Amino acid sequence: MAMPVESQKATRHIKHHFLPHPERKCRASLLASRVIILYSLLALFTLSFLKTVPGHIPGILGYASNINIQDLLEKTNQKRQEMSVPELAINPQLTSAAEKKAKHMFEYNYWAHIAPNGTDPWSFILGEKYDYLYAGENLAKNFTNSEDVVEAWYKSPSHRENLINGKYTEVGFATVNGVLDGYETTLVVQLF
Structure with missing residues (x-):
């Protein structure tokens, strides 16, 4: 059975890009020098782009710049209200x-x-000479903004219990950038 003309053209087109042509003494067009240079430039651009945006894309590790103590306090108190x-x-x-x-x-x-x-966690609280009857701790990492941090705590039963515990009247927050397990990240600590 003969191949339709359109199918033959498509096959020839694919061969032109992927297979060398010994009868014409040329490489596959996707392996030509100018195309390889284009691939290299595209790869370098992609790598440099990915290195500049890790703290701004959810799910990608890196320092988060939109998490701050005032926002964490406001979002926590909204949930409590x-x-x-x-x-x-x-x-x-x-x-x-x-x-x-x-x-x-x-x-x-x-x-x-x-x-x-x-x-x-209580060692750090006692180290600051803070006297307490009840204490709790919430931790977060790899978030890019305060709202997502508090929302994640609220959705977790044990963190939510701390977040809305009426026995707590005071809170302390820290957002610290660093390297954990070889990856840059922002850790958020909430102590009650």
Whole structure:
């Protein structure tokens, strides 16, 4: 059965791009020098583009510039208001403890409430001489804005419990940039 003319033209077109032509002493057109240069430039452009945008595209690791303590406080208090729970006030001791916890995670390269050496979140709170009856901790990483951080905490049952716990009256936040497991990221720590 003979191939239709249109199909023959398409096959010839594909062969021209992908297969060398010994009878014409030329390479496949996709392997020509000018095309290889174009591929190289496209690859370099793509790599340089990806290195410049990691903190601005959700899901890509990198430093986040749109997470700040004031927004975290406002978004947290909005969630508390929705549940008829009194607002939290920023406490400088809790903020300092949260910052030390974030730096500790970068220094010892871990992502957990309890450090590999056994250091728990309360150690950082007590280290700031903050007296408490109840305490809690929420952690976040790889987010690009405050709203998404608080929304993720709210959707997680254990984090939500901390977020709307009426026993907490004060809070401290830290957002710290660094390298964790070889990747640049922003850690967010919330201590109650």
